[in-house]
Amino acid sequence: MLMVSLCGALAAAVCFGLSSVMQAVGMRRAGPVSEQDPKSLVRAWLTVPFLAGTGLDLLGFGFELVALRHLPLFLVQAAIASxxxxxxxxxxxxxxxxxxxxxxxxxxxxxxxxxxxxxxxxPEGANRAHTDFYTALAACLVGLAVLGAGAGRLPGRWRTVTLGLCAGLCFGVLALAARTLPQLDPARLMREPATYLVAAASLIALVLWTMALAGGSVTTATAAMVIGETVLPAAVGVVVLGDEARPGWVPVAVGGFLLAVGGALALARFGELSKSSSGDTPAAPSVSLPRTG
Known part of the structure; x- marks a missing residue:
């Protein structure tokens, strides 16, 4: 199962990465698009490439759930950032x-x-968590939502960085909650606090991410988001959920994590695929890397 889960993490990264490009192609194919013109945005969203990208997002989230069931968070989150x-x-x-x-x-x-x-x-640590763990995650979500609302009033770069970081932390909460989901039985999922945390974290993260992109640098927002969704969730996975490296391999795991996340940060500008290299296609609004976890 470990190999299947690792393939799931890599497949999720491929789905999320290709989705970003597909949605950017859809935005271009729709012609001139303005964020102030809802009809032009809807026209772009209904193009075949954009819809295909959205489908890849959903497929990627499914692969991510498979990965989270048998892999430590520090590996899954680094893979998603990749x-x-x-x-x-x-x-x-x-x-x-x-x-x-x-x-x-x-x-x-x-x-x-x-x-x-x-x-x-x-191997990953515990799949189940104490009620206090879910209470702490819920409190973090509320705090991030309040901080995000306040950050919307900050000037320039600080606004973008803070909102991107808050969005990334919300995606981290989503991953932590999803990690503790039981078998995917709909009747049981309805009784699990993690299910509602996943839904709430998704909504708050997407709102904060949209705010971060509005009038800010997508590269800056993406870099902040990558840090938020990888570093702290990985630490919580180790300290609270019991994730660990193989005996004697801790330095290798730390080095691998730093390389993967550092490389992702260096590629943050690819969170924005709005400019045509030929210069003859009208620029669409920034298309950021779609996130589900």
Whole structure:
């Protein structure tokens, strides 16, 4: 099951990464799009590439759930962040985006980091959590929502960074809650607090992420989000849920995590795929890396 779960984490990263490119293609195909013109946005959302990208998002979330059931959070979250590497490579092929030497090195760093994590990760810790754990997650969500609402009044870069970080932390809460979900029996899921935390975290994260993108740098917002969704959830997985590396492999796991996340941060500009390399296609609003967890 460990290998199946690892394949699930990588498949989720591929789905999320390709989804970003598909949705960017859909936005371009729809022609000039304005955030102030709802009809133009709806027209873009209804294009076949955009709908296909949304389908990939849902498929990616399914793969992520498979991964979370048998892998430590530090591996799964690093794998999800590596979707930016998939986006970068796909953008270079499909949208003729240029990859510089540093960005090629960043893609390689992500691949090496994930390989190191894959060989060093031990089994995941507890799948069930105490009621206090869910209460703490709910309190964190409320706090992040309040902080996000206040951050909307901050000036310039601080607004973007804070909102992106809050969105990333909400996605981290989503992953922590999803990690403790029982077998996917609908009747049982309705009785689980983790189910409602996943739904609430998704909604709050998407609202904060949209706010972060409005009038801010997508690259800055993406970098802040990657930090928020990887570092703290990974630490909680180790300290609270009992995730661990194989005996004697802790330095390798730490090095792999830093390589994978650092590479993703170096590729943060690929959270934005709105400019045509040829310059003859009208720019669409920023299309950020879709997130579900």
């Amino acid at each position: 979707a930016l590497a998939v986006t970068a490579v796909a953008a270079a092929v499909v949208m003729k985006e240029r990859l510089g030497r540093a960005e090629k090195c960043a893609v390689a760093a992500v691949c090496v980091g994930l390989a190191l994590l894959g060989v060093s990760a031990g």
